[in-house]
Amino acid sequence: MVFYIDFWMLKPTLYSYKNPICYLPVYAEVQEPHVYLQSSHVEVTNLYVGVPTKATVTLINGTLLPTRFHWGTLLGRQASVCTARASPRHGTLGPSEERHISLELATHTQDELSDLALPCTVSGMKEPLVLGISGKPQGLQVAIAISMEGSDSSVPSTELWPGRLEELRLDFGSKVPLRTHVSCPLILTNRSPIQTPFTLKFEYFGSPQDSLNQKPSVPDMPPALLKTSRIREHLARREQLNFMESMLSHGKGAAFFPHISQGMLGAHQQLSIDISGYANMWGEYWDNLICTVGDLPPTVIPVHMAVVGCPISSRRTTYYTTDPLQKEPVIRFGTQVSGGNTVTRVLRLNNSSPCGERLMREAGAFPTHCATWRARLGGTLGLGEADGL
CATH class of the missing domain: 2.60.40.10 (Immunoglobulins)
Incomplete structure (x- = not known):
């Protein structure tokens, strides 16, 4: 038996040679995009x-x-x-x-x-x-830490930006020797994935901008001498002294400067920056370090340094005491016969500070007829002035 199925208008028709026409039910599911x-x-x-x-x-x-x-x-x-x-x-x-x-x-x-x-x-x-x-977006979060190891205040301070604020204080100590440099690290820690710029600047005792751009000059000497340890040590000391003088060239007696004054603080980066202080005049110095990070409000960190020592030094080659901080020149007159000729020694004093110094010199017990010598013991030594006695 042969069947023919005709689908027309979804009504299939079944044809047979011997049977009448019949219909088959058909079901279909039509899908749309979903x-x-x-x-x-x-x-x-x-x-x-x-x-x-x-x-x-x-x-x-x-x-x-x-x-x-x-x-x-x-x-x-x-x-x-x-x-x-x-x-x-x-x-x-x-x-x-x-x-x-x-x-x-x-x-x-x-x-x-x-x-x-x-x-x-x-x-x-x-x-x-x-x-x-x-x-809920979060903003920039920066922590600041100052390690005061080696100074009078050895307890580290921490500040979290923004949010909890604690007073930060940068204290170099109360007995900083004259014409030396002291340093302590300031640590910036970015606790967010936001990369941001930062700047560090002192209000008053900042170092001159020109001094940071100065490059050491190459000494005019044979290359063989430059390889000796003695010459290298001498050049290193001279370079350090020249750098200190350039830092103090503004004539304020002290200078503070960050080894990195500006830059970029990366995402989750911790950056340690040395803050150094120099002085060529005794006294107590106060300043403010202004730290600005990104669009956060600037924070002000008080800075303190007390310097001790005398800026007056002798230019004469003399013998010194064992105290490295206060070297006292010893002037030797040799062995003399009473009533003999007058022995004269020239003592040149140099004032390395930017301020005039009042001198009150004592020469011990002198006979009463040495009035001329006594009259020359007092006086004032000016800025950067050398005096010969």
Whole structure:
């Protein structure tokens, strides 16, 4: 028996040579594109201002039909201060396919995100899919630590920017020898993934800008001598002395300077910066170190240094005591016969400080007829002046 089936208007007809016409019932399911989001809302965590942060969303094809999709641009009241990018931005979903989409969000405000939406157009669907986005952006966080080892205050201080503020104090000590340099590290720790610039500047006793750009000159001597340890040590001392003099060239008696005055603080970076102090005049010095990081408000760190010692030194080659901080010249007159000729020694004094010094010199017990010598013991030594007695 042979059957012929004719599908017309979805009513199949069965033909037979010996039987009358009969009909067979047929059922069919017609599918339309249907794509949906596994979750219509995503909360972006660990979100920082200006730093792109990634999250994952899932597109699901609920049919057996290959379907194209395309992500649009951000919508909502806060869309102007945010940027979002979906990857891949467009493509084709296979039958019953689940596609993971990488969402990258960047914000330029610290306000909580609550009015953001990212549409996704699906071919064959009348309405686009809408992904709601929320999150709480965080700002820059920088910690400052000052290690005061070797000074009167050995307890480190810490400040967290912004939020909890503690008073920072940079104290070089109360017995800093004259014409020496002291240093202590200032540590900047970036506790956020935000790269930011920083600057360090002293209000009054900062070093001159020209002094930092000076380069040491090459000495005019044979190369063989430059290789000897004695010459290298001498050149190193001279270079250090020249550097100190250039730091103090403003004539204020003391100078503070950071070894790194400005730069970039990387994401989660810890940077240690040496802060040094120099002085060629005794006294107590106070200043403020202004530290500015990114768009955070500047912080002011008080700086203190008390310098001891005498800026008056002798130019005469003499013998000195064993005290390295206060070398006293010894003038030798030799053995003389009473009533003999007058023995004269010239003592030249040099004032290395930028201030005039009042001299009150004592020569021990003298006979009463030495009035001329006594008259010359008092006086004033001017700025950078040398006096011969």
